[in-house]
Amino acid sequence: MIKVAVNGYGTIGKRVADAVSCQPDMEIIGVSKTKPGAEAYVAQKRGYPLYIADISKKDAFTKAGIQVAGSVEEMIQKADIVVDATPGGVGEGNKALYEKYQKKAIWEGGEEHEVAGFSFNASCNYEQAIGRQYARVVSCNTTGLCRIIKLIDSVFGVKKVRATMVRRGGDPGDIKRGPIDAIVLNPVTIPSHHGPDVQSVLPNINIITSAMIVPTTLMHMHFINMELKNPATKEQVIELIKAHSRLGLIEKSTGITSTAQLKEFTSDLLRPRGDLWENGIFADSLSVLDGTDLYLFQAIHQEADVVVETVDCIRAMAGDVKTAMESIAMTNKAVGLTAIR
Numbered sequence: 001m002i003k004v005a006v007n008g009y010g011t012i013g014k015r016v017a018d019a020v021s022c023q024p025d026m027e028i029i030g031v032s033k034t035k036p037g038a039e040a041y042v043a044q045k046r047g048y049p050l051y052i053a054d055i056s057k058k059d060a061f062t063k064a065g066i067q068v069a070g071s072v073e074e075m076i077q078k079a080d081i082v083v084d085a086t087p088g089g090v091g092e093g094n095k096a097l098y099e100k101y102q103k104k105a106i107w108e109g110g111e112e113h114e115v116a117g118f119s120f121n122a123s124c125n126y127e128q129a130i131g132r133q134y135a136r137v138v139s140c141n142t143t144g145l146c147r148i149i150k151l152i153d154s155v156f157g158v159k160k161v162r163a164t165m166v167r168r169g170g171d172p173g174d175i176k177r178g179p180i181d182a183i184v185l186n187p188v189t190i191p192s193h194h195g196p197d198v199q200s201v202l203p204n205i206n207i208i209t210s211a212m213i214v215p216t217t218l219m220h221m222h223f224i225n226m227e228l229k230n231p232a233t234k235e236q237v238i239e240l241i242k243a244h245s246r247l248g249l250i251e252k253s254t255g256i257t258s259t260a261q262l263k264e265f266t267s268d269l270l271r272p273r274g275d276l277w278e279n280g281i282f283a284d285s286l287s288v289l290d291g292t293d294l295y296l297f298q299a300i301h302q303e304a305d306v307v308v309e310t311v312d313c314i315r316a317m318a319g320d321v322k323t324a325m326e327s328i329a330m331t332n333k334a335v336g337l338t339a340i341r
């Protein structure tokens with residue numbers, strides 16, 4: 001069993017912990033928080049040993065009825081691989097600790113590529129991650145872009161991608177975030193970080209991205225245009241999407257034309273936390289104009305899509321499962337991911 005520690009039990013960390021704990025070849029040896037609260041209670045209820053960054057705060061946890069297993073440093077020593085899901089920018093500071101104990105580590109998309117020197121997406125570069133010491137799972141938006149671009153590029157060739165990300169303002173539980181009544185250009189400059197980030201996984205893709213933030217919490221929405229090297233039909237693209245286990249297809253017959261309806265759908269399907277791990281591609285939006293000009297809308301559930309990628313990244317770095325196909329199938333089966341059609 002691969003012993004996994006999750007450093008930072010927040011939006012992403014708690015989902016990674018649950019996804020890891022249901023894999024046949026992995027176990028959670030600990031998760032971490034800095035302060036007591038609802039997530040710490042849940043960690044305890046789930047049976048995850050809880051470690052804290054600053055051990056001098058142990059009394060505050062004990063007073064709140066939460067047992068502390070030890071310090072984050074102690075947790076790291078017990079792990080084979082650490083998933084660092086601390087807030088963006090914090091994870092970089094933890095690298096010295098992982099180096100000190102020579103532990104493999106995975107960072108999430110809030111960190112720069114340079115922290116790990118390798119950026120990961122299971123559908124794109126699983127094999128390059130095998131046995132690595134460090135990796136970064138690219139951000140939620142970049143993950144969604146990489147999946148669809150890689151598929152289309154491998155079949156038709158992609159000359160150029162232009163994509164606009166309409167980003168959610170904050171996660172549903174994130175009461176500190178906004179905007180409340182604005183569309184914020186984020187960044188105002190072009191390209192946004194997503195294009196260069198895609199190139200950290202798919203270096204040969206010509207891509208320009210822009211992004212804005214809007215007052216919603218449920219999901220991001222992408223508008224993507226790909227100029228293809230070879231002609232395609234809408235039907236061909238639909239069939240390819242249907243055959244990809246992490247690309248969902250939202251059919252016209254569902255009546256779903258929004259992130260709100262899509263989140264309701266995944267909740268009604270009794271997905272854990274209503275999570276949409278796959279891209280939500282709107283079949284009706286998919287158009288191929290003049291044979292080589294592909295357009296589509298896709299919804300990306302920011303809290304979920306990187307979770308299954310992180311599980312595959314752990315498996316690749318541990319080194320026993322040699323192909324993306326095998327790992328993706330294992331991960332999907334364990335969490336219950338059958339892409340929506």
Ligand SMILES: NC(=O)C1=CN([C@@H]2O[C@H](COP(=O)(O)OP(=O)(O)OC[C@H]3O[C@@H](n4cnc5c(N)ncnc54)[C@H](OP(=O)(O)O)[C@@H]3O)[C@@H](O)[C@H]2O)C=CC1
Binds near residue numbers: 007013110
């Ligand atoms: N949320 C999202 O939509 C997505 C986030 N990401 C990336 O995932 C990473 C995590 O983001 P997210 O889950 O949203 O962050 P959250 O703020 O939801 O969770 C971060 C967790 O880290 C804990 N933490 C903070 N500082 C430390 C520390 N020094 N040591 C140990 N634990 C600490 C916090 O605990 P406490 O509350 O007790 O302080 C909290 O539980 C970031 O890189 C982010 O960019 C990627 C894709 C999507």
Ligand SMILES: O=C(OP(=O)(O)O)[C@H](O)COP(=O)(O)O
Binds near residue numbers: 088110140141167302
């Ligand atoms: O990784 C994400 O978005 P991104 O791909 O736009 O960087 C997550 O939605 C977190 O973004 P945040 O920096 O708005 O919390």
